[in-house]
Amino acid sequence: MAATDIAGPLGVARQALLAYVDPWIGRSLGELGALRDLRLDGSRLLASITLPVPVGDYRTELEDALSAVLAAAGLQFALQLQLTADIAAHAVQKTLKPLEQIRNVIAVASGKGGVGKSTVAVNLALTWAAAGARVGLLDADIYGPSQPLMLGLTGQRPTSVDGKRIQPLLAYGVKAMSIGMLIDPDQPMVWRGPMVTQALTQLLSDTDWGELDFLVVDMPPGTGDIQLTLAQRVPVAGAVIVTTPQDIALADARKGLKMFDKVAVPVLGIVENMSLHVCSKCGHEEAIFGEGGGERLAGECGTLFLGKLPLDARIRAEADGGRPTAVAAPDSARGRAYRDLARRTAAALALRGRDRSSLFPKIVVEET
Ligand SMILES: Nc1ncnc2c1ncn2[C@@H]1O[C@H](COP(=O)(O)OP(=O)(O)OP(=O)(O)O)[C@@H](O)[C@H]1O
Ligand SMILES: [Mg+2]
Numbered sequence: 001m002a003a004t005d006i007a008g009p010l011g012v013a014r015q016a017l018l019a020y021v022d023p024w025i026g027r028s029l030g031e032l033g034a035l036r037d038l039r040l041d042g043s044r045l046l047a048s049i050t051l052p053v054p055v056g057d058y059r060t061e062l063e064d065a066l067s068a069v070l071a072a073a074g075l076q077f078a079l080q081l082q083l084t085a086d087i088a089a090h091a092v093q094k095t096l097k098p099l100e101q102i103r104n105v106i107a108v109a110s111g112k113g114g115v116g117k118s119t120v121a122v123n124l125a126l127t128w129a130a131a132g133a134r135v136g137l138l139d140a141d142i143y144g145p146s147q148p149l150m151l152g153l154t155g156q157r158p159t160s161v162d163g164k165r166i167q168p169l170l171a172y173g174v175k176a177m178s179i180g181m182l183i184d185p186d187q188p189m190v191w192r193g194p195m196v197t198q199a200l201t202q203l204l205s206d207t208d209w210g211e212l213d214f215l216v217v218d219m220p221p222g223t224g225d226i227q228l229t230l231a232q233r234v235p236v237a238g239a240v241i242v243t244t245p246q247d248i249a250l251a252d253a254r255k256g257l258k259m260f261d262k263v264a265v266p267v268l269g270i271v272e273n274m275s276l277h278v279c280s281k282c283g284h285e286e287a288i289f290g291e292g293g294g295e296r297l298a299g300e301c302g303t304l305f306l307g308k309l310p311l312d313a314r315i316r317a318e319a320d321g322g323r324p325t326a327v328a329a330p331d332s333a334r335g336r337a338y339r340d341l342a343r344r345t346a347a348a349l350a351l352r353g354r355d356r357s358s359l360f361p362k363i364v365v366e367e368t
Pocket of ligand 2 (some may be wrong): 117118119141146218219220
């Protein structure tokens with residue numbers, strides 16, 4: 001950096017930008033090493049910023065915030081932002097190695113059934129994809145797959161080019177795979193433990209995912225065989241626990257948290273679904289199932305509270321109609337609730353340790 005940079009307006013701008021704390025990640029651009037380049041072009045200030053989260057939906061917001069920062073520092077520049085994402089592979093269970101092409105496996109789980117895991121999983125995946133990330137969605141609910149319906153893929157079958165690997169189906173930019181795409185939905189399924197665990201690992205490894213930043217795994221409810229297989233065999237970068245505010249769901253969520261703790265799968269945080277009921281006729285809001293439980297549980301368990309989602313009939317209608325809220329109404333209040341959840345989840349992951357194996361070159365000792 002030239003000495004004049006430090007003293008001059010460019011230096012002042014640099015210091016101001018480096019000190020800016022991103023409200024989602026909770027770290028300054030300086031701490032994040034996010035400011036990659038800064039230069040003046042007449043009265044325009046060109047800033048190149050790289051964040052460790054999907055940024056597609058974030059440019060205008062950040063540009064406005066940083067323009068305000070510059071104005072507060074007494075600078076009159078017109079800021080032009082070049083914003084890119086660099087999503088790292090994060091650390092997984094110590095006993096496992098991260099997958100080569102999939103940077104981060106994110107499991108969406110709950111202790112209790114029917115609390116909204118699948119709805120959260122699909123909207124999380126779609127929001128990240130809309131923000132420019134490379135995203136896959138694996139429906140691990142072998143007993144009751146719901147992703148084909150939610151993604152509008154009912155009846156479609158994945159194909160295989162080489163007879164070995166299966167091509168995932170594509171919906172709204174997300175690569176999706178579900179046992180529901182491979183079986184006849186009208187046939188009752190009889191699965192025994194080993195078949196269940198094999199189905200999960202095969203869906204993961206036999207699918208041609210390509211390069212992904214995130215693979216969201218929609219888990220079945222509870223703490224059974226599939227959860228154990230996931231914990232033991234799938235390198236998970238983080239789990240998101242979904243709960244509703246009722247005591248019974250919270251108690252089950254606590255069990256789910258403990259299970260992941262025991263098997264050393266890192267938990268990113270808790271989402272409270274069906275928090276406030278929003279009347280689709282008059283917009284009146286009511287806390288039917290109680291209030292604040294998810295946040296309290298997160299505090300108690302020392303994990304993050306990733307946000308609350310409204311109980312809104314339109315969320316169900318959109319998911320059942322094969323066009324989940326994140327694509328049907330991303331700018332509505334409910335769409336923004338999913339967007340905020342996706343941002344907080346990506347930020348929680350970004351703050352976790354990186355996969356060290358990708359940071360250092362592998363040392364090979366050759367025998368002579
Ligand atoms: N915030 C919400 N507002 C309104 N309806 C919702 C909301 N979240 C989920 N639903 C609806 O509730 C039902 C259950 O949701 P979902 O299938 O996502 O739960 P789940 O936890 O995956 O269930 P399971 O344990 O059976 O896999 C679905 O009909 C879904 O559309
Ligand atoms: Mg489900």
